[in-house]
Amino acid sequence: MEQLIATTIQHLKQGNTILYPTDTVWGIGCDATNFEAVKKIYQLKLREASKALICLVSDLKMLEKYIQEVPEVAYQIIEFSNKPTTIIYDNPIGLATNLIAEDNTLAIRIPKDEFCQKLIQQFRKPIVSTSANIAGEPTPNSFKEISTPILKGVDYVVNLQNEKNNTKPSTIIKLSSNGEVKIIRE
Template identity: 65%
Template sequence: MQKEIDNCLSIINSGGLILYPTDTVWGIGCDATNPEAVKKVYKLKQREDSKALICLVSDIRMLEKFVYEVPQPAYDIIQLSTKPTTIIYDQPINVAGNLIAPDNTLAIRVASDEFCQKLIRKLKRPLVSTSANISGRPTPMSFSEISSEILKGVDYIVNLHRDKTNNNPSTIIKLSNSGIVKIIRK
């Protein structure tokens, strides 16, 4: 696992894209603070940059460095969730501007996967995590379902868990600082 983490760090730190297993589905990732890398993700997915992407952080301490104010209920949701849960936060900070949605929000999940946690801890900043598919096409549930366009479009493919069928995408909850809670995806 350490070799895979080192290989990923080399690519991510040079502005490249990785394809990696997450706590949900296979993801396309890059440094969430690098606008040029984020632009490459949108291009590969053939997705409008007005449609925001998800980021992964290693823990709550890291989350607090990239959101101006984490609403109190978020701590309970993160702690009590029994499945991967992504929360859309108001006022993200210290991330690439083209990662932030037009309404000044950003979807962030505290990673529960061991590989992701270790990679993000070493990276010391959030990692973009968007499903490994062209926008509008079905999300691949296993490595073997990932299209050749995606495989050829990344700079590095993690050599872990390729035989595993992945879980469903995460639950997504929008949690505004005004107290409004909205479930976007169960």
């Protein structure tokens, strides 16, 4: 796995897009601080730039580096959640501007998946994670269901096609600075 992570990191550092297994579904990713790499994902997915993408961080320390102020309730949600949970935060900082939603928010998840954890820890930066499908098409439940345009459109496919995934997208919760909590997707 170490060689696979090293190769993937090289692609991320070069501004390439990757196709990789996450703690939920197969995802398309890139360096979340690289504007041009993020732009390539929007183009590949044929996704409107106004629809923000999800970002993965390795731990609370990395989360705190990229969110101006993490609401106290976020720590409880992260600690007690028994399934993959993405939280939308206000005021992200230090990330590609085209990754951030028009209302100055960003969806971030800390994956528990071993490959994702090691990849992000060793890369030392957040990684974009968006489902491996063209916008509007169903989310693939396995590697075999990923469409040819996606497979051919990414710069690098992580060789873990036989890995089992959760096959369900994460829960998404929006936390506003004013204390409001809203469930976007269960």
